[in-house]
Amino acid sequence: MHTVALFFFANVLFCLAYMVRDMAYLRAITILAACSTLPYFYLQAVPLYSAMGWQVAFIVINSFNLTVLLLHRRPIKLDQLEQWLHETTLRFLKPRKMRRLLRLAKTHDINKGEVLIEKDQELNALLLILSGRARVEANRQQRAMLYPGDFVGEMSFISRKPTSADVIAEEPLRYLVWQAETLEQLYVRDPEMKDALQSAIGMDMANKLAR
Structure with a gap:
């Protein structure tokens, strides 16, 4: 019984x-x-x-x-750079997902005056400034200034259209690069990552317009 x-x-x-x-x-x-x-x-x-x-x-x-x-689900300890990114640009991503995203990026450095992006360039990547500033130029006139934590070329990355302006390093610049193909493969494995990253890009664009 x-x-x-x-x-x-x-x-x-x-x-x-x-x-x-x-x-x-x-x-x-x-x-x-x-x-x-x-x-x-x-x-x-x-x-x-x-x-x-x-x-x-x-x-x-x-x-x-x-x-x-x-x-x-265990909490992870973020280093100084990760903590800064999580509090600013990538705050829509959970720490563990953000770390996974960062591991897929490559870090690059350029000197003052070097061109980061050229106008009418086919940009198959998403860039994020870690340190330094860059100016956005169109028709040899400055249109905007980009700072640490800003995405670069996000409009071209989303629309898959050529870039509309030059981006030139105003000072020594360090930035991250995610190849579009790499991100697409990540989205297939983790669809939530796509939503979170698109939210981060949208917030970045809104912040730039508010300056």
């Missing part, structure tokens, strides 16, 4: 598991439910070892996935 009650309790837990949205809770409840079925299967007139084996397999698989999930 007690084993039957335990079996019904296990099924209630299974139903509850599929009602929760958080994957960690789902897996934890599923593990508890599977454990609750083991006494029922074992205490039958003929122990149902096959059913017990499947439940143990489910317990092991869910325990492994729950462990991986919890490890991914």
Whole structure:
């Protein structure tokens, strides 16, 4: 009788598991439910070892996935550069996702007076200034100034159209570069990353217009 009650309790837990949205809770409840079925299967007139084996397999698989999930949710310690980017340009990304994004970028340096982007250039990359300033020129007239934390060439990156102005280093400049192909591959694996990065680009554009 007690084993039957335990079996019904296990099924209630299974139903509850599929009602929760958080994957960690789902897996934890599923593990508890599977454990609750083991006494029922074992205490039958003929122990149902096959059913017990499947439940143990489910317990092991869910325990492994729950462990991986919890490890991914651990808070990470950001270095000074990461912390600055997370508080400014990339604040729409969670720290772990931001670090993954930064690892895909390459760092470049140019000297004062060097051209970062030329007008009518086919730009298949997204740039982000880390240090230094750059001026935006069109028809030999300065249109804007770019500062650390600003994206560069984001309009061309989004529209896939040639750039509309020159961008020239006003002082020694360090910047990050993400190739469009690399980001597209990232978006396939993590669609949320695309939404977060587009939000960051949108906020960057709004800040530039407000200057």
